[in-house]
Structure formats: C-alpha cells, structure tokens
Amino acid sequence: MGDQRPSGLFCAMFIKLKPYLAMVSLQFGYSGMYIVTILCLKRGMSHYVLAVYRHAVAALFIAPFALAFERKIRPKLTLSTFLKIMVLGFVEPVLDQNLYYVGMNYTSATFASAIFNVLPAITFILAMIFRLEKLKIKKLRSQAKILGTIVTVTGATVMTLYKGPVLNFVRSQGRNQNKTSSGSTDQHWVTGTIMLLASCSGWAGFFILQSFTLKSYPAELSLTALICLMGTVQGAAVALVMERNFSAWALGWDSRLLGPVYTGIVCSGMAYYMQGMVIKERGPVFVTAFSPLCMIIVAAMGSMILAEQIHLGSVIGAIIIVVGLYCVIWGKSKDYATSSPLTCEKGGALELPIAMTDGSKLTVDDSNPNGGILMSDTRANSSSVPSVI
Template sequence: MSDQISIRPLSAMFNKAKPYFLMVCLQFGLAGTYIISMATLIHGMNRYVLIVYRNAIAALVLAPFALLLERRRPKMTFPIFLQIMTLGFLEPILDQGFAYLGMKFTSASFTSAIMNAVPSVTFVVAVILRLEHLKIKEVRGQAKIIGTILSLSGALLMTLYKGPVIDLIWSRKASHQGSTGDSSDKHWIPGTLLILVGCVAWSCFYVLQSTTIKKYPAAISLSSLICLAGAIQSSAIALVVEHRPSGWAVGWDSRLFAPLYTGIVSSGITYYVQGLVMKTRGPVFVTAFNPLCMIIVAALGSAILGEQIHLGSIIGGIIIAIGLYSVVWGKSKDYTAASTPAKADDIQELPISAKNCTDGSKLVIATINSDKQDGK
C-alpha cells in the first residue's frame, strides 16, 4: 500500500514534466535540421535535390501512419487536389528553397533566428486576408501589433547591423573553413531577403492550410500528400537545375544522412510530438519553445560549423523572441475568449507557428475567433 502511495506522486510529477521534456528534446532535434542541412549544402549538395529527397522520405514516413490511423478519409475532389498542390509549392519549394539558399548566404543560426518571425508574418497575412479580426482597443490586439513590429524590427536590425564578432569559449578553436561568415558578407542582405521570402511563403502556407484542413480533415494524410506534392514538383525543378547524375548520388555521408534526418525527425517525429503535446497544452505552449531552437542552433553552429556570431544577430534574435512571445500572449487571450460557448460554425482555424523549421508536414493549428463571432 505504501509503495502505491509513493508511486503516485512520482507519476504525477512525470506527467507534469513530460510536455516540457518532450518540447526541449524536440527543439534539439529541430536544431539538428539546420546544422545538418547547412553542412550538406556547404559540401555541394543541390538544395532542390535535398528538398526532393527530404519530402519524399517525409511522405514515406507519414504514409503508414495515415493508412493505419486514418482509414476513413474524405473524398478527394479537384479543388482539394489543387489546394494540396499549391501547399506543396508554397512550403517545400518556395519556403525550403529560399530558406536553404538564404542559409548558404548567411548562416544556420541567422536563419533559425529569422524564422522565429513566421508567427508575426502569418498574423499580418491573416489580417490582410481578413481571416483574423484585429481589435486595436483591446490589450490582446495591441500585444499582437507590438509583437509583429518587434519581430520585423529584429529581422531588419539583423539585416542592416552585424556588429563585432562574439567569441564563444567553445568556438575559439573551431575551424572557420566550413563557415560561411567570410564568404557571404557581400551576400548578407540578399540572403536575409531570401529567408524573409521563405517566411512569407511559409505563412501563406499556414493560411491556406487552415482552410484546406477543414475540407480535408485528415491531418496525417494531408501532411503526407503535401510532402508528396512537394517532392514531385521539386523533382521537376531539380531535374532542370541539376541534370548531372553525380548531383543526385548519395553515399554514406551527409548526402544520405541529411534527407533521412530531416524527413524522419523534422517530419515524422516532430509532427507526432507536437500533436501529442498540443492535445493537452495547446499550440501556444508548443510555440513558446521556438526561441530555444535558435539558441541551440547558434551554439552548435559556432562549435561544429565554425560560424561567426555577430552582436547584431544576438540583439536582433532577442528582439524577435520578445516579439514572438508578445504575439503568442495575444493569441492566448484569443483562446480564452474562444472558450466561451459558441457555435461550431463561428470558429475559424488559423495556424500560429512554427518552426522553427521549414517543413510541410507540420500542422500546428490554433483556434481563433472569426469576424462572425465578433459580431461583425
């Protein structure tokens, strides 16, 4: 009897700590995506070939789960098919393609910091398309506006101001041969603009996804189909830009490890863990851990890739993180308001986050009130 009494508190503590532990581990896994992808691009792998392999593996990883867990899927119609193809173009091709190219011109840590602006950009796109009603007089509306301005200001600061190099203890002896810091100085601004284009594409992906998943409410199947569509479309581009057979060859090196890691970890495991945590803690809790990935990438990029960390990147990253939390706080107040009784038709879904990492299979969806619910 005493053993049961002593086990119960431990079980309760484990259940409380489990979401935190899973999200911290997930951020380490997502950070590895940036580092491994950057290392592969430095070694000469074409970014579109990497996109093809990554999304093909992601589709293969998700397909068995979709077949087992979602045996009753909605009917595939032509409009849904077009939306899936558009989603496959927005995220795997535009987002990943521009983000990878911008990463080559800047650094992995810089890219991960800029990607924290995705929730703010998504908020702007949603307001423009009138998918989200903004009440400026309310505190939550002001928090969203301030957070968006801070996030975009942080990205602008990182673009225009680099500042002195910050020498970290573990990076003093690191080799800078694999670093893109010196070779990409003249491409710093274009690289940032490319990453921002990827952010906009990712945000548009989330907005379109929020409407598609209501018409095709099979999340895993939809994710697998998006990755498949991205793999097919990126194959057509990759065959044009990389027609040499050697460019498609993989061996027991980063050319094989990068697609496997990004496809399995960034798609399969990430999707499962995020869905598991969101069931109990919601998407705001998941989003709040995004800046941790930025810190991990900065540390690993400096130690492994020999990347130079500039003062401007640190200040800008902190400003973006503050802006992210401001937007997240404002969205959390939306959930509180949405918890009041309302008709199912009056609720509209819109994704708020991510990643931290560019991946078409992530369905990080938050519930917000529509204009109809607000009485407009």
C-alpha cells in the same frame, strides 16, 4: 471514486500542456535540421536534390500510418482539396525550402535560425488578412499582439541591415577562426537575408493554407503524406531542370544520407502532422510562436560544431525579436483563456470547446454512457432531437 479526481486533473493538465510540449519538442527537431543541412550543403549536395529526397523519405515514412489509422475517417478527395494540396506541396517543400537552403548557405545556420523568428509576425499579419485572427483594439491582448508584431519586424530589420563585429566564443576562436573570418566577407549577406525572409513568407503562407485545407480535409496523416508526395514530384521536376548533372543525385554514408533521412522524418513527416494537429486547436499563429527556442539551441550548436561566428547585429536583432514574440504569445494565451475551458469529468472523453453559430447550445449529460456532449437546438422551428458529438 478517490482515484478519479487526480486522474481527471492529470488528464486536464496534459491536454492543456500538449500543444506546448509538441511545439517545444519540434523546435529541438528543427535545431538538428539546421546543423545537418549545413553539413550536407558543405559536402557539395545540391539543395534541390536534398529537398526532393527529404520529402520522398517523409512520404514513405508517414504513408503507412495514414493508411492504417485513417482509412475509415479519410474524407473524399475533391478537386478543390487536391488543388490546395498541390499548392501546399509547392509552397513549402519546393519554394520555401530551396530559398531557405540558399539563404542559409549565403549566411550561416545560426543567422538563418535567428531570422526565422520573424515567422510568427508574418503569419499573424496573413492570419489577420484572411480573418483567422480577430482583433479588438480596445483589448490589451490585441494591443500586445500588434505591438509584438511591430517589435518582431523591427528586430528582423536590425538583423538585416546591421551585421556588427564578431562575438568570439570558446570553440569558434580556435580551429576555424581564420577560415570563417575570411569567408564571411565573401558571403552575400544581404541577398541571403532577403531569401530567408522570402522563405519565411512562403512558410507563413503554408500555415495559412494548411489551416483552410484541414477544414475540408480533416485527416492530418493523409494530408501530410499527400503534401510530401506532391512536394517530391514537383521538387523532382524543378531539380531535373536545375541540376543537369546526374552525379548530383548520388548519396553516401555520411551527412548526405543523414540529411534527407533526418529532415524527412522529423522536419517534414512528423512536423507537418504535429503542426496540423496544433493548428486545428490553437491556430497558425500559436504554432509559429516558438522559434526563439530553436534559435538558442542552434546558436550553441553552430558555435561548437560548425565553429560559426556570431555577429553583434544578430544578437541584438534576436533579442528584440524574442521580446516581440513574448508579447504575441502572451496575447494569444489570453485569447485562448477567454474561451470555454476543457472538461475531464467522471472519466469522460475530453472535448475541445465548440462555438455554435446557429443559435444552438451545448449541454453536458452526465448520464450519457459515452461521456459525450449533447447538442440541442432551442429555436422554435428546429428539431427537438439531440445529437451526440
């Protein structure tokens, strides 16, 4: 009896921190993606081919897990769900990533990671349009989310319109300063920024559509495998049209092989699955609210490994974006705090808070051997037989 309370507290704490741990670890994975991707592009690998290989690796990696763990719970694939998966496979794996690769090649890995901090703001706006986010203007948490969105967009605008002088760091002063200073003038900075913002919009749309698709197809592993498969097929069709030279499909024992394998397993296979899990619990806005951590890691790695130059406009815009994102995250945390807390008593299974819209109410039966939640309907014209969730 004495060990049940500490284990229950630990269980509840882990469940509370699990979405944060998942998103923070994912940002470290994305940080490596920025560095590996820019190395692939500098080696001459086509970004169309990279996107195809990336999702082929992701599909091969995630499919065995989907077949093993979801064969009994996988719902029937309807035509409506299949069409949504096809759109998901085009929006993020094909459209979003190719725009991102071109935009990053025109600017830099550091700038690309920084401008992607506008993603939560775009996702928040789309979530409001599709009624996935509820706003109560008189509530402080809603005001914080609106203000944070405005500040975030302002920061992205500063990064787009103001480049500023170069901020020299220890490693970027030496071996590659002359090369980057002369090359930076040739970069299509505004065009690259517009492409990155378009990529952000596509990614935000992916999160919104993924949220709707999970409601009709609540099998995260299977959905991830299907998205990667559709992305591979559609991306291959685009790549065959855009890349007529078949030598562009060649791989080597260098970053051209590491790039597809790393980004496929970590940034597509694992990322889509983890994002789907957290979206079901916290919503799409929460998933996109951890970009500043990725920006900080990439800025450090880009300066040391790639000898990239960081401009003052990028730093100022990134700081503004971080302030705006903090407001959004604070508002989202207050939204979640107002919902029913998770319970973990007597060794029972933890259940997410469930909101009933049909007049039903939830009660906890301690005598239930499954530690489950009993749902009983108190309306006069309803059945009196409870069901166990």
